Amino acid sequence: MAKNVDKLLELLAQAYPEARTELQFRSPFELLVATILSAQTTDRQVNRVTPLLFQHYPTPYALAAADPEDVAKDIAGVGLNRTKARYLVAAARKLVSDFGGSVPDSLDSLLTLPGVGRKTAKVVLANAFSRPALAVDTHVFRVARRLGLSQGRTPEEVERDLEAKIPSTHWIVTHHRLIQHGRRVCRARNPRCGECPLATECTAFLQKTQPKAGRKVENNLA
DNA sequence: ATCCCGAGGG
DNA sequence: CCCTCTGGAT
Numbered sequence: 200m201a202k203n204v205d206k207l208l209e210l211l212a213q214a215y216p217e218a219r220t221e222l223q224f225r226s227p228f229e230l231l232v233a234t235i236l237s238a239q240t241t242d243r244q245v246n247r248v249t250p251l252l253f254q255h256y257p258t259p260y261a262l263a264a265a266d267p268e269d270v271a272k273d274i275a276g277v278g279l280n281r282t283k284a285r286y287l288v289a290a291a292r293k294l295v296s297d298f299g300g301s302v303p304d305s306l307d308s309l310l311t312l313p314g315v316g317r318k319t320a321k322v323v324l325a326n327a328f329s330r331p332a333l334a335v336d337t338h339v340f341r342v343a344r345r346l347g348l349s350q351g352r353t354p355e356e357v358e359r360d361l362e363a364k365i366p367s368t369h370w371i372v373t374h375h376r377l378i379q380h381g382r383r384v385c386r387a388r389n390p391r392c393g394e395c396p397l398a399t400e401c402t403a404f405l406q407k408t409q410p411k412a413g414r415k416v417e418n419n420l421a
Numbered sequence: 422a423t424c425c426c427g428a429g430g431g
Numbered sequence: 432c433c434c435t436c437t438g439g440a441t
Contacts, residue, residue: 235428237427238425238427239424239427239437240439241425241426241440278436279438282429282437314429315428316428318428319428322426334426336427337426337427338425378426422441423441428436429436430435
Protein backbone atom coordinates (compact mmCIF):
# COMPACT_ATOMS: atom_id res chain seq x y z
CA MET A 200 0.00 0.00 0.00
CA ALA A 201 2.73 2.41 0.92
CA LYS A 202 4.49 1.22 -2.19
CA ASN A 203 1.52 2.28 -4.25
CA VAL A 204 1.55 5.72 -2.63
CA ASP A 205 5.22 6.17 -3.45
CA LYS A 206 4.58 5.22 -7.06
CA LEU A 207 1.64 7.61 -7.32
CA LEU A 208 3.67 10.49 -5.92
CA GLU A 209 6.52 9.68 -8.28
CA LEU A 210 4.26 9.68 -11.32
CA LEU A 211 2.64 12.91 -10.14
CA ALA A 212 6.03 14.54 -9.82
CA GLN A 213 6.99 13.46 -13.33
CA ALA A 214 3.75 14.76 -14.79
CA TYR A 215 3.80 18.11 -12.96
CA PRO A 216 7.43 18.80 -12.09
CA GLU A 217 7.15 22.46 -11.19
CA ALA A 218 3.70 22.75 -9.71
CA ARG A 219 3.20 25.92 -7.71
CA THR A 220 0.68 28.70 -7.15
CA GLU A 221 -0.13 30.66 -10.25
CA LEU A 222 -1.27 33.58 -8.14
CA GLN A 223 0.94 36.63 -8.42
CA PHE A 224 1.85 38.27 -5.11
CA ARG A 225 4.72 40.08 -3.43
CA SER A 226 3.70 39.88 0.21
CA PRO A 227 1.55 37.85 2.59
CA PHE A 228 -1.05 40.58 2.36
CA GLU A 229 -1.21 40.35 -1.42
CA LEU A 230 -1.42 36.58 -1.28
CA LEU A 231 -4.19 36.70 1.28
CA VAL A 232 -6.18 39.03 -0.95
CA ALA A 233 -5.49 36.99 -4.08
CA THR A 234 -6.43 33.76 -2.33
CA ILE A 235 -9.72 35.12 -1.05
CA LEU A 236 -10.47 36.23 -4.60
CA SER A 237 -9.59 32.86 -6.08
CA ALA A 238 -12.64 31.03 -4.77
CA GLN A 239 -14.84 29.83 -7.63
CA THR A 240 -12.59 31.55 -10.13
CA THR A 241 -9.41 30.83 -12.05
CA ASP A 242 -6.05 32.21 -11.00
CA ARG A 243 -5.82 33.76 -14.41
CA GLN A 244 -8.86 35.92 -13.72
CA VAL A 245 -7.49 36.86 -10.32
CA ASN A 246 -4.12 37.87 -11.76
CA ARG A 247 -5.93 40.04 -14.24
CA VAL A 248 -7.43 42.28 -11.57
CA THR A 249 -4.92 42.25 -8.71
CA PRO A 250 -2.33 44.67 -10.15
CA LEU A 251 -4.79 47.55 -10.19
CA LEU A 252 -6.33 46.44 -6.90
CA PHE A 253 -2.94 46.43 -5.15
CA GLN A 254 -2.14 49.77 -6.71
CA HIS A 255 -5.28 51.26 -5.20
CA TYR A 256 -5.01 49.38 -1.90
CA PRO A 257 -1.38 48.51 -1.25
CA THR A 258 -1.73 47.83 2.48
CA PRO A 259 -4.29 46.47 4.94
CA TYR A 260 -4.75 50.03 6.18
CA ALA A 261 -5.70 51.32 2.73
CA LEU A 262 -8.05 48.41 2.14
CA ALA A 263 -9.62 48.76 5.58
CA ALA A 264 -10.57 52.33 4.76
CA ALA A 265 -12.04 51.46 1.37
CA ASP A 266 -15.66 51.45 0.28
CA PRO A 267 -16.55 47.85 -0.61
CA GLU A 268 -18.41 49.10 -3.68
CA ASP A 269 -15.22 50.68 -5.01
CA VAL A 270 -13.30 47.49 -4.33
CA ALA A 271 -15.98 45.53 -6.16
CA LYS A 272 -15.41 47.65 -9.25
CA ASP A 273 -11.69 46.90 -9.17
CA ILE A 274 -12.30 43.19 -9.06
CA ALA A 275 -15.09 43.08 -11.61
CA GLY A 276 -14.51 40.05 -13.79
CA VAL A 277 -13.90 37.63 -10.96
CA GLY A 278 -16.95 35.78 -9.80
CA LEU A 279 -18.72 36.68 -6.58
CA ASN A 280 -17.06 40.06 -6.70
CA ARG A 281 -19.41 41.95 -4.40
CA THR A 282 -19.30 39.26 -1.77
CA LYS A 283 -15.54 39.10 -2.00
CA ALA A 284 -15.20 42.87 -1.86
CA ARG A 285 -17.06 42.84 1.44
CA TYR A 286 -14.86 40.02 2.74
CA LEU A 287 -11.70 41.83 1.70
CA VAL A 288 -12.56 45.07 3.46
CA ALA A 289 -13.77 43.26 6.57
CA ALA A 290 -10.65 41.09 6.64
CA ALA A 291 -8.42 44.13 6.24
CA ARG A 292 -10.18 45.83 9.13
CA LYS A 293 -9.56 42.80 11.28
CA LEU A 294 -5.90 42.75 10.26
CA VAL A 295 -5.64 46.32 11.47
CA SER A 296 -7.65 45.91 14.66
CA ASP A 297 -6.42 42.51 15.81
CA PHE A 298 -3.10 41.79 14.14
CA GLY A 299 -1.21 45.08 13.97
CA GLY A 300 -1.82 45.49 10.26
CA SER A 301 -0.02 42.34 9.20
CA VAL A 302 -1.15 38.89 8.13
CA PRO A 303 -0.99 36.35 10.98
CA ASP A 304 0.95 33.15 10.36
CA SER A 305 -1.11 30.71 12.38
CA LEU A 306 -4.05 28.67 11.21
CA ASP A 307 -6.31 29.68 14.09
CA SER A 308 -5.65 33.39 13.60
CA LEU A 309 -6.19 33.21 9.86
CA LEU A 310 -9.49 31.42 10.39
CA THR A 311 -10.83 34.39 12.35
CA LEU A 312 -10.64 36.56 9.24
CA PRO A 313 -13.88 37.09 7.33
CA GLY A 314 -13.86 35.21 4.04
CA VAL A 315 -11.04 32.94 5.14
CA GLY A 316 -11.93 29.29 5.61
CA ARG A 317 -9.77 26.24 6.04
CA LYS A 318 -8.72 26.01 2.42
CA THR A 319 -7.79 29.68 2.06
CA ALA A 320 -5.95 29.72 5.38
CA LYS A 321 -3.82 26.74 4.42
CA VAL A 322 -2.98 28.16 1.02
CA VAL A 323 -1.76 31.34 2.72
CA LEU A 324 0.29 29.39 5.25
CA ALA A 325 1.90 27.33 2.52
CA ASN A 326 2.65 29.99 -0.04
CA ALA A 327 3.24 33.09 2.08
CA PHE A 328 4.98 31.49 5.04
CA SER A 329 6.33 28.28 3.52
CA ARG A 330 4.58 26.23 6.16
CA PRO A 331 3.72 22.63 5.44
CA ALA A 332 0.05 22.74 4.57
CA LEU A 333 -2.16 20.49 2.53
CA ALA A 334 -5.33 22.29 1.61
CA VAL A 335 -8.13 20.03 0.49
CA ASP A 336 -10.33 21.72 -2.06
CA THR A 337 -12.78 20.06 -4.43
CA HIS A 338 -10.05 18.95 -6.83
CA VAL A 339 -7.79 17.49 -4.18
CA PHE A 340 -10.77 15.78 -2.58
CA ARG A 341 -11.92 14.13 -5.79
CA VAL A 342 -8.50 13.18 -7.16
CA ALA A 343 -7.21 11.78 -3.88
CA ARG A 344 -10.24 9.56 -3.55
CA ARG A 345 -10.10 8.31 -7.12
CA LEU A 346 -6.41 7.53 -6.89
CA GLY A 347 -7.09 5.58 -3.74
CA LEU A 348 -5.08 7.87 -1.47
CA SER A 349 -8.10 8.27 0.78
CA GLN A 350 -11.59 6.95 1.24
CA GLY A 351 -12.54 9.83 3.50
CA ARG A 352 -16.05 11.19 3.23
CA THR A 353 -15.24 14.72 4.29
CA PRO A 354 -12.43 17.12 3.35
CA GLU A 355 -11.10 16.79 6.89
CA GLU A 356 -10.86 13.03 6.63
CA VAL A 357 -9.10 13.23 3.27
CA GLU A 358 -6.79 15.86 4.67
CA ARG A 359 -5.88 13.58 7.56
CA ASP A 360 -5.19 10.62 5.27
CA LEU A 361 -3.02 12.65 2.91
CA GLU A 362 -1.04 14.20 5.74
CA ALA A 363 -0.44 10.73 7.14
CA LYS A 364 0.74 9.27 3.85
CA ILE A 365 2.78 12.14 2.45
CA PRO A 366 5.93 13.59 4.03
CA SER A 367 5.26 17.12 5.24
CA THR A 368 8.08 18.46 3.08
CA HIS A 369 6.00 17.46 0.02
CA TRP A 370 2.62 18.75 1.11
CA ILE A 371 2.74 22.06 -0.71
CA VAL A 372 3.94 20.80 -4.05
CA THR A 373 1.70 17.74 -3.90
CA HIS A 374 -1.28 19.99 -3.25
CA HIS A 375 -0.58 21.91 -6.43
CA ARG A 376 0.08 18.77 -8.42
CA LEU A 377 -3.22 17.23 -7.38
CA ILE A 378 -5.04 20.41 -8.33
CA GLN A 379 -3.40 20.66 -11.73
CA HIS A 380 -4.13 17.02 -12.38
CA GLY A 381 -7.73 17.51 -11.30
CA ARG A 382 -8.16 20.39 -13.69
CA ARG A 383 -6.41 19.04 -16.71
CA VAL A 384 -6.99 15.28 -16.60
CA CYS A 385 -8.89 13.94 -13.63
CA ARG A 386 -11.91 16.15 -14.15
CA ALA A 387 -15.08 15.85 -12.19
CA ARG A 388 -17.03 14.72 -15.23
CA ASN A 389 -15.53 12.95 -18.22
CA PRO A 390 -12.11 12.32 -16.73
CA ARG A 391 -9.46 11.80 -19.40
CA CYS A 392 -8.26 8.46 -18.19
CA GLY A 393 -6.92 7.68 -21.64
CA GLU A 394 -4.22 10.28 -21.27
CA CYS A 395 -3.67 9.91 -17.53
CA PRO A 396 -0.10 9.04 -16.54
CA LEU A 397 -1.36 7.71 -13.20
CA ALA A 398 -3.94 5.31 -14.63
CA THR A 399 -1.87 2.21 -13.96
CA GLU A 400 -1.86 3.03 -10.24
CA CYS A 401 -5.35 4.54 -10.01
CA THR A 402 -7.87 2.68 -7.89
CA ALA A 403 -10.90 4.12 -9.65
CA PHE A 404 -9.48 3.43 -13.12
CA LEU A 405 -8.55 -0.13 -12.27
CA GLN A 406 -11.99 -0.80 -10.83
CA LYS A 407 -13.57 0.70 -13.91
CA THR A 408 -11.56 -1.29 -16.43
CA GLN A 409 -11.45 -4.50 -14.44
CA PRO A 410 -14.81 -4.73 -12.73
CA LYS A 411 -15.48 -7.55 -10.37
CA ALA A 412 -17.48 -10.35 -11.92
CA GLY A 413 -21.20 -9.91 -11.59
CA ARG A 414 -20.91 -6.29 -10.76
CA LYS A 415 -22.14 -3.54 -12.99
CA VAL A 416 -19.53 -1.25 -14.48
CA GLU A 417 -19.68 2.26 -13.15
CA ASN A 418 -19.76 4.71 -16.01
CA ASN A 419 -18.96 7.54 -13.68
CA LEU A 420 -15.79 7.62 -11.66
CA ALA A 421 -16.43 8.87 -8.21
C1' DA B 422 -26.71 24.10 -19.33
C1' DT B 423 -23.61 23.26 -15.74
C1' DC B 424 -19.84 23.76 -12.98
C1' DC B 425 -16.17 25.73 -10.35
C1' DC B 426 -8.56 25.92 -6.96
C1' DG B 427 -15.21 28.27 -1.04
C1' DA B 428 -17.28 30.60 2.76
C1' DG B 429 -20.97 32.38 5.50
C1' DG B 430 -25.46 32.03 6.94
C1' DG B 431 -30.20 29.96 7.36
C1' DC C 432 -27.25 20.09 5.36
C1' DC C 433 -28.85 23.40 2.32
C1' DC C 434 -28.66 27.81 0.00
C1' DT C 435 -26.61 31.96 -2.00
C1' DC C 436 -23.21 34.99 -3.95
C1' DT C 437 -21.52 35.86 -9.29
C1' DG C 438 -19.13 35.49 -13.79
C1' DG C 439 -16.12 32.95 -16.70
C1' DA C 440 -15.13 28.39 -18.56
C1' DT C 441 -16.42 24.09 -20.89
